[in-house]
Amino acid sequence: MEQLVQSTLAAPEGDLSFFALFWQAHLVVQLVMVGLMFASVWCWAIIVDKMLLYARIRRQMNRFETVFWSGQSLEDLYGTLQNRKNSSMAALFVAAMREWKRSHEGARPAVASLQQRIDRVMDVTIQREAERLESRLLVLASVGSAAPFIGLFGTVWGIMTAFQAIANAESTNLAVVAPGIAEALFATALGLLAAIPAVIAYNKFAGDVGKAVARMEGFADEFSAILSRQIDQGL
Amino acid sequence: MRVGLFASLAGHSAVLVWGLIAFPDATTFAPTTVDPLPVELVPISELTRLQRGEETAEEIRDVAALQPSEAPEQDAPEPAEQPAERQVEQPTPPAPTPVPEPEPVAEPEPAPAPEPEPVAAPEPAAEPAAQPEPEPIITQARPRSKPTPPRRTADATPDNFNPNQISALLNKVEPTGGRTAPSDQPASLGARDGQDSVQMTQSELDALRGQVAQCWSPPVGAVGAEDLRVRVRVNLAQSGEVAGSPEVLNTNSNPAFRAAASSAVRAVMRCAPYSLPIAKYDSWQEVIINFDPREMLGG
Numbered sequence: 327m328e329q330l331v332q333s334t335l336a337a338p339e340g341d342l343s344f345f346a347l348f349w350q351a352h353l354v355v356q357l358v359m360v361g362l363m364f365a366s367v368w369c370w371a372i373i374v375d376k377m378l379l380y381a382r383i384r385r386q387m388n389r390f391e392t393v394f395w396s397g398q399s400l401e402d403l404y405g406t407l408q409n410r411k412n413s414s415m416a417a418l419f420v421a422a423m424r425e426w427k428r429s430h431e432g433a434r435p436a437v438a439s440l441q442q443r444i445d446r447v448m449d450v451t452i453q454r455e456a457e458r459l460e461s462r463l464l465v466l467a468s469v470g471s472a473a474p475f476i477g478l479f480g481t482v483w484g485i486m487t488a489f490q491a492i493a494n495a496e497s498t499n500l501a502v503v504a505p506g507i508a509e510a511l512f513a514t515a516l517g518l519l520a521a522i523p524a525v526i527a528y529n530k531f532a533g534d535v536g537k538a539v540a541r542m543e544g545f546a547d548e549f550s551a552i553l554s555r556q557i558d559q560g561l
Numbered sequence: 562m563r564v565g566l567f568a569s570l571a572g573h574s575a576v577l578v579w580g581l582i583a584f585p586d587a588t589t590f591a592p593t594t595v596d597p598l599p600v601e602l603v604p605i606s607e608l609t610r611l612q613r614g615e616e617t618a619e620e621i622r623d624v625a626a627l628q629p630s631e632a633p634e635q636d637a638p639e640p641a642e643q644p645a646e647r648q649v650e651q652p653t654p655p656a657p658t659p660v661p662e663p664e665p666v667a668e669p670e671p672a673p674a675p676e677p678e679p680v681a682a683p684e685p686a687a688e689p690a691a692q693p694e695p696e697p698i699i700t701q702a703r704p705r706s707k708p709t710p711p712r713r714t715a716d717a718t719p720d721n722f723n724p725n726q727i728s729a730l731l732n733k734v735e736p737t738g739g740r741t742a743p744s745d746q747p748a749s750l751g752a753r754d755g756q757d758s759v760q761m762t763q764s765e766l767d768a769l770r771g772q773v774a775q776c777w778s779p780p781v782g783a784v785g786a787e788d789l790r791v792r793v794r795v796n797l798a799q800s801g802e803v804a805g806s807p808e809v810l811n812t813n814s815n816p817a818f819r820a821a822a823s824s825a826v827r828a829v830m831r832c833a834p835y836s837l838p839i840a841k842y843d844s845w846q847e848v849i850i851n852f853d854p855r856e857m858l859g860g
Contacts, residue, residue, distance in 0.1 A: 345581070367569050375565030 347512045350505070351480075352487050358480030358513050365469050365476075366520035372462045373527045380534045383414050383459070387541060390415045414455055414538070415545050421451045422549055437561065441554050448546040455542060459535045463528060470525035477517015484510025765838060769848065772835050777828035779854045783817030791818075791825040791852040799842050801834035810849065825852040 348359060393403065394415075404423040412420050425447045429436045488506025495502045780786050792810040795803055807829045809822045829850065837845050 363573070367566075367573050370569035370572060371562070371566040373565070374568040375562050378564065 347509045351484060351509050351512070355480045355484045355487075355510065355513050358476055358483070359516055362473060362477060362480075362513070362516040362520050365473055366516070366523075369466055369469050369520060369524045369527070372465055373523065373531075376463070376527070376531050379459070380531070380538070383538055386413060387415050387538070390419070391545070394419070413458075415542060417455060418448055418451050418542055418546055419549065421447045422546075422553065426553060437557055440557055441550070444553055445546075445550055448550065452539065452542050452546060456535065456539045459538060463531055463535070466524045466528040466531070470521050470528055473517045473521035473524065474514070475517070477514040477520075480513025480517070481510045484513060765841070769835060769837060769845070770850070772832050773828055773850060776832040777852065778824060779852070780817055780821040780824060781854075783815070783820065785815055786817065786821075787855045789813060789815060789818055789821040789854050791822050793822075793825050793829055793850050793852065795829050795848050795850060797835065797837070797845055797848060799839065801836055803830055803833045806830075821852070821854070825850075828852070 348356065351359065400423065404420065404427075407416050407420050408424075410416075422444050425444050426440070429440045429443070485507060488503065488510060491506050492503055780789055783789065790811065790813075794808045794810055796805050796807075798804040807826045809826065812818065813821075815821075
């Protein structure tokens with residue numbers, strides 16, 4: 327009886343503020359929490375970055391397509407774009423035009439397999455662009471899948487220590503059990519906090535990348551058809 | 562990338578700051594200490610099955626229980642004035658006053674106890690109160706009025722709350738309440754419709770079951786007949802006849818259930834009247850019978 331009263335008195339007072347939850351936790355749990363915090367920061371950095379990038383790419387594509395189909399001479403377009411730092415469709419166009427130009431330089435134009443070369447150049451460019459779009463998306467994927475487990479690990483560890491506290495207190499009074507479990511669950515909460523946006527953003531961005539690449543491939547095919555016609559007419 | 566990183570850092574720190582503001586040691590709950598209560602498991606029948614009493618029985622009261630309640634009545638009126646004053650006087654002032662008084666007390670006493678002399682000199686006031694012995698001696702001397710009353714006044718003065726009196730009340734009630742178990746005590750006042758501390762025995766229940774089962778044709782052919790359990794509540798008259806119509810208590814999705822239920826009801830009706838001990842009518846006035854084909858079908 328006396329023991330019980332003492333143990334309940336000795337039970338830590340539940341303080342549920344963020345810092346209290348953090349500082350009361352075991353070292354391992356603290357490490358887990360810090361790691362998850364970093365993961366969350368990094369994920370959101372990537373998310374913001376990718377959102378801006380994809381919006382920019384979409385805008386560039388739209389602008390380029392309107393210019394491209396406006397009937398402007400391809401030579402002029404190439405002239406203006408040539409010296410810029412291009413991306414997506416413009417890069418595709420410049421790469422194809424450069425190959426075209428090079429093949430027509432000199433006394434003997436190398437037209438025989440020009441079509442294949444242009445296709446290959448455009449393929450490589452698409453790949454390079456897709457790579458740029460997809461970079462760091464895997465971080466989101468792995469954080470999304472691993473963060474809950476990491477948080478769970480922290481929780482399990484915290485509950486282990488909580489159980490040890492219970493064993494020391496020799497009482498299963500909820501007041502003895504609750505604070506330890508609460509701070510342990512905080513780790514899972516952080517894991518989910520990091521994982522949920524990461525998963526959602528990864529799925530959305532994967533879709534965006536797929537759409538952008540498909541759009542570039544469509545443009546490449548069309549442009550390839552135009553060039554092929556030019557080549558055949560030139561023969 | 563740098564933009565994203567800064568935005569992310571800013572967002573996280575904003576959330577943290579918000580968290581600190583919104584939950585500033587928000588719910589500091591102090592665990593309330595709950596003292597463990599000893600729990601004793603008591604079968605409910607001990608409380609609900611009251612022994613039937615006899616109206617002619619004498620009311621039995623515990624003599625010991627009455628004493629505390631009556632004792633104060635005799636003494637209270639007399640010492641009411643004096644003891645209250647005495648009580649107050651004793652502890653504080655009188656080093657000098659009691660000293661002369663107990664001396665006569667001490668003188669006749671020395672034979673039984675040599676102690677009183679030294680003790681009486683420093684603080685005699687407490688001792689005479691505590692010991693019953695001085696009483697006969699005191700009757701001769703004047704101060705005698707002091708030692709006798711203070712003992713009883715302690716009990717008598719606080720009329721409002723006296724634990725002894727409460728226990729006396731409780732004790733008075735007890736014998737009229739009756740208990741289930743012991744019958745070696747004389748019959749006492751009891752609950753009007755209490756039972757004779759009897760219950761249907763297992764063999765009597767079996768007998769009832771056997772009577773019903775004779776008339777029951779279980780639904781042998783039905784699909785899933787083994788699951789067709791039927792619970793029937795039967796009201797029985799004192800003669801053993803079925804009063805009213807038996808009521809089927811459960812339902813079942815099995816299409817054959819209706820037939821099974823009606824067969825069970827028919828069985829109950831057909832076998833009436835039942836021969837059951839009339840003395841225990843209270844316990845079989847309303848009977849719930851389980852018709853379980855599994856038992857009948859040799860399950």
